[in-house]
Amino acid sequence: MSYEKAEAAAKYIKSRLDIHPKLLIILGSGLGKFADTLSDKVTINYSEIPHLPRTTVEGHAGKLVVGHCGSAAVAVMAGRFHYYEGYSLEEVVLPVRIAFLAGIQKMIITNAAGALNREFEPGDLMLIEDHVNLLGANPLRGPNDKRFGPRFPDMTEAYDQQMRSIALSKAEALGIRLRRGIYIAIPGPSYETPAEIRFLSNFGDAVGMSTVPEVIAARHCGIRVLGLSCISNMAAGINGGLLDHQDVVEVGESVSNKFIQLLSAIIPEL
Ligand code: HPA
Numbered sequence: 001m002s003y004e005k006a007e008a009a010a011k012y013i014k015s016r017l018d019i020h021p022k023l024l025i026i027l028g029s030g031l032g033k034f035a036d037t038l039s040d041k042v043t044i045n046y047s048e049i050p051h052l053p054r055t056t057v058e059g060h061a062g063k064l065v066v067g068h069c070g071s072a073a074v075a076v077m078a079g080r081f082h083y084y085e086g087y088s089l090e091e092v093v094l095p096v097r098i099a100f101l102a103g104i105q106k107m108i109i110t111n112a113a114g115a116l117n118r119e120f121e122p123g124d125l126m127l128i129e130d131h132v133n134l135l136g137a138n139p140l141r142g143p144n145d146k147r148f149g150p151r152f153p154d155m156t157e158a159y160d161q162q163m164r165s166i167a168l169s170k171a172e173a174l175g176i177r178l179r180r181g182i183y184i185a186i187p188g189p190s191y192e193t194p195a196e197i198r199f200l201s202n203f204g205d206a207v208g209m210s211t212v213p214e215v216i217a218a219r220h221c222g223i224r225v226l227g228l229s230c231i232s233n234m235a236a237g238i239n240g241g242l243l244d245h246q247d248v249v250e251v252g253e254s255v256s257n258k259f260i261q262l263l264s265a266i267i268p269e270l
Contacts, residue, residue, distance in 0.1 A: 003145050005051040010101035021073035024104045028111035030252015032078040034260050038067030069267045084189035089139035093217035100221040108226045112248045113208035114235035116201045123255050126179040128227030134186050139213045149220035163226040170265040181205025185212035194237025
């Protein structure tokens with residue numbers, strides 16, 4: 001059923017557009033401003049797209065913006081679906097599958113994340129080198145639809161090596177510090193306890209509540225992935241303060257310019 005839904009949505013989106021981008025960018029909490037920087041914008045609200053659920057989180061606008069970043073045609077999702085909102089993982093990854101059927105071949109996925117690595121600071125950007133899925137679920141569970149991809153997709157290089165090199169060299173050229181690390185996905189919506197953070201710190205550098213389902217679905221259908229985290233806070237118990245979603249959104253907004261600069265430099269090279 002997911003295939004037919006994705007197909008109907010892709011058909012609708014294509015009917016609304018004159019350009020057909022090959023690159024999808026999914027924006028995380030507080031990073032929505034990037035969508036405003038595109039030229040020749042066409043905006044489609046999620047509520048207009050057949051079969052797409054609505055977003056419920058503050059800081060996530062819920063619109064698809066298609067336009068140009070420099071000379072590159074891009075599709076930007078401002079707002080995504082999280083597991084903690086109550087959606088099934090199949091619903092969470094539906095936009096990626098729609099994008100695939102609309103012709104997307106590469107994806108830049110971004111998020112806000114808490115730092116597990118004590119060398120990181122709020123406001124840092126992190127290139128995701130690999131992930132750990134602690135959601136306790138996988139979007140590919142259930143009957144496999146071969147039209148999307150194989151039953152047992154390889155995840156050895158989930159985050160594309162060539163795209164990572166481009167991101168690192170562009171960050172260096174711009175003088176933007178780009179950390180590197182492993183992203184761990186937990187279901188949320190409660191933040192972690194300090195004990196959980198001590199546990200997770202053994203296995204990763206940043207923790208968040210998104211991204212991993214979309215990356216699994218993207219790799220399943222052969223979309224190449226670049227992942228970027230915006231470090232919005234030190235994870236629970238690392239520096240004593242309490243965690244607040246508003247702070248996560250505000251840090252995202254405060255690094256927006258740096259983030260937009262980096263994205264705008266990477267995109268034409270991909
Ligand atoms: N934990 C989980 N998810 C998050 C965090 C965090 O500290 N910060 C932003 N998203």
